[in-house]
Amino acid sequence: MIPANFTYHRAASVSEAISLSQELGEEAKYMSGGHSLLPMMKLRFATPEHIIDISKIDGLSYIKEEGDLLKIGALTTQTEMEHNKLLKEQYPIFGDAIWLTADPSVRNCGTIGGNIAHGDAANDQPALMLAVRATIIAAGADGEKTIPIDEFFHGFYMTALEAGDILTEIQIPKAKKNSGGAYHKVERKVGDYATAGVAVHIELDDDGICQQIGIGLTNVSAVPMRLERGEEVLRGKKITDELIAEVSQIASEDCEPESDLRGSEAYKRSIVHTITKRMLNKALERARNN
Amino acid sequence: MTINGESVTAEVDSRLLLVHFIRENLDLTGTHIGCDTSNCGACTILLDGKSVKSCTYLTVRADGADITTIEGIAAEGTNHPLQQAFHDQHGLHCGFCTPGMIMRSIDLLKNNPNPTEEEIRWGISGNLCRCTGYNNIVKSVQQAAQEMQKESESV
Ligand SMILES: Cc1cc2nc3c(=O)[nH]c(=O)nc-3n(C[C@H](O)[C@H](O)[C@H](O)COP(=O)(O)OP(=O)(O)OC[C@H]3O[C@@H](n4cnc5c(N)ncnc54)[C@H](O)[C@@H]3O)c2cc1C
Ligand code: FES
Ligand code: FES
Numbered sequence: 443m444i445p446a447n448f449t450y451h452r453a454a455s456v457s458e459a460i461s462l463s464q465e466l467g468e469e470a471k472y473m474s475g476g477h478s479l480l481p482m483m484k485l486r487f488a489t490p491e492h493i494i495d496i497s498k499i500d501g502l503s504y505i506k507e508e509g510d511l512l513k514i515g516a517l518t519t520q521t522e523m524e525h526n527k528l529l530k531e532q533y534p535i536f537g538d539a540i541w542l543t544a545d546p547s548v549r550n551c552g553t554i555g556g557n558i559a560h561g562d563a564a565n566d567q568p569a570l571m572l573a574v575r576a577t578i579i580a581a582g583a584d585g586e587k588t589i590p591i592d593e594f595f596h597g598f599y600m601t602a603l604e605a606g607d608i609l610t611e612i613q614i615p616k617a618k619k620n621s622g623g624a625y626h627k628v629e630r631k632v633g634d635y636a637t638a639g640v641a642v643h644i645e646l647d648d649d650g651i652c653q654q655i656g657i658g659l660t661n662v663s664a665v666p667m668r669l670e671r672g673e674e675v676l677r678g679k680k681i682t683d684e685l686i687a688e689v690s691q692i693a694s695e696d697c698e699p700e701s702d703l704r705g706s707e708a709y710k711r712s713i714v715h716t717i718t719k720r721m722l723n724k725a726l727e728r729a730r731n732n
Numbered sequence: 733m734t735i736n737g738e739s740v741t742a743e744v745d746s747r748l749l750l751v752h753f754i755r756e757n758l759d760l761t762g763t764h765i766g767c768d769t770s771n772c773g774a775c776t777i778l779l780d781g782k783s784v785k786s787c788t789y790l791t792v793r794a795d796g797a798d799i800t801t802i803e804g805i806a807a808e809g810t811n812h813p814l815q816q817a818f819h820d821q822h823g824l825h826c827g828f829c830t831p832g833m834i835m836r837s838i839d840l841l842k843n844n845p846n847p848t849e850e851e852i853r854w855g856i857s858g859n860l861c862r863c864t865g866y867n868n869i870v871k872s873v874q875q876a877a878q879e880m881q882k883e884s885e886s887v
Contacts, residue, residue: 443768443769444747444749444752445747446747447745447746447747448746448747449746450746450790450792452795473793476788476789476790476793477770477788480788480789480790481769481770481788484749484768484769484788493746493790495792495793497793521782525843541854544858545773545857545858545859546783546836546839546840546854546855546857546858547773547776547782547783547784547785547836547839547858547859548770548785548788548858550782550783550784550839551784551788551789632854632857633771633857633858
């Protein structure tokens with residue numbers, strides 16, 4: 443399979459990429475890892491006339507804590523995240539997800555920015571970003587934009603990024619005492635996209651009361667989905683087995699899966715029920731031990 | 733770009749996939765094409781030291797890169813410890829997946845010189861083998877890990 447013809451451009455900086463994109467117009471696409479875009483081009487689902495390679499831009503690959511925030515540069519590969527000490531020690535939810543994302547060679551290329559910017563509910567990072575209440579930083583022709591994650595995903599492959607915008611950084615509230623997250627997805631085989639996946643992030647106070655909770659679902663809706671009704675049940679409460687059961691039930695009701703090769707709608711709702719319960723328990727345990 | 737230590741200059745179509753450049757332009761046919769959809773790993777090469785599926789990489793993006801294919805991992809007439817181990821442990825039947833398995837395993841052992849069996853199985857999870865049932869492949873990687881550790885200790 444060979445992609446349709448296109449013209450290749452390589453940008454050395456964010457500003458060069460943005461001005462190239464303005465010059466070339468609607469038919470230009472950015473490529474970072476290329477492991478979502480190129481497969482689509484090979485299948486001719488995508489036929490951009492211009493590819494602007496942004497993978498060689500310096501300074502967009504980092505993982506650091508600054509002030510109250512964890513900051514991840516958009517071009518950081520999933521392999522770099524997998525081996526990062528800070529993420530391993532303080533943010534285990536990333537390890538949970540990346541371990542189950544594609545395979546090591548794909549992760550050597552695929553970037554976190556691309557995984558989110560692709561706007562695909564089947565990717566793992568969107569649900570995670572919803573759970574950890576991320577903020578997306580993008581650069582565009584009219585300067586920098588700060589986009590709360592709740593406003594980022596608009597539709598199937600559609601995000602708040604406008605033509606020419608480059609996602610540059612992901613910001614996440616820094617890990618606090620008594621906080622913890624967990625992610626799991628069920629997949630048909632290693633490396634497959636999720637049949638269904640659930641990300642949970644919990645913050646407790648010293649009395650074990652849930653102060654902050656985020657729940658995101660993978661591949662059970664057209665747009666990456668936040669389980670708001672479930673979060674409401676837990677916020678401000680002491681999390682008990684009964685409440686966890688209630689939220690798992692809500693998750694299985696509120697998700698919007700469709701029957702496909704990965705399973706029937708009923709099967710997926712049942713998986714969401716089970717993983718929501720497990721991830722709430724796992725995140726809770728991590729929060730209590732942190 | 734540099735391939736197996738030799739500098740290569742070429743002008744190519746922007747849509748030419750790296751695997752086609754390697755096999756057809758350079759005649760290095762040890763890198764295989766299995767699925768052509770980034771699933772099987774038969775096309776795995778090392779790009780700047782990292783395993784990459786060359787069916788999902790544009791040649792133009794490899795401008796300036798340092799590439800290693802199966803042909804370049806050992807000097808003429810000698811075997812890389814992984815090649816030797818696949819031979820000793822019967823880590824292949826038809827051999828179609830083997831170049832990819834070996835290239836992937838080089839990256840794996842570089843990051844994790846002494847992997848557990850589970851880490852090996854996850855580490856080669858993007859490489860499919862239709863013949864061996866994987867057990868002998870895992871044994872091969874284990875043997876090579878030991879050999880390579882011995883080698884690095886003696887240096
Ligand atoms: C076999 C296989 C299995 C996979 N399995 C999984 C899986 O289980 N889970 C999962 O989450 N992913 C999976 N993936 C996808 C993989 O993780 C991708 O690499 C990742 O989703 C996209 O990152 P990328 O850097 O390759 O993006 P690209 O393919 O380069 O780009 C994707 C899209 O985002 C845009 N884009 C990229 N970067 C930016 C940026 N900085 N700013 C603005 N727009 C940008 C591009 O224009 C394009 O539209 C799989 C991929 C393959 C090939
Ligand atoms: S041919 Fe590249 S992964 Fe199968
Ligand atoms: S030995 Fe035949 S595919 Fe692996």
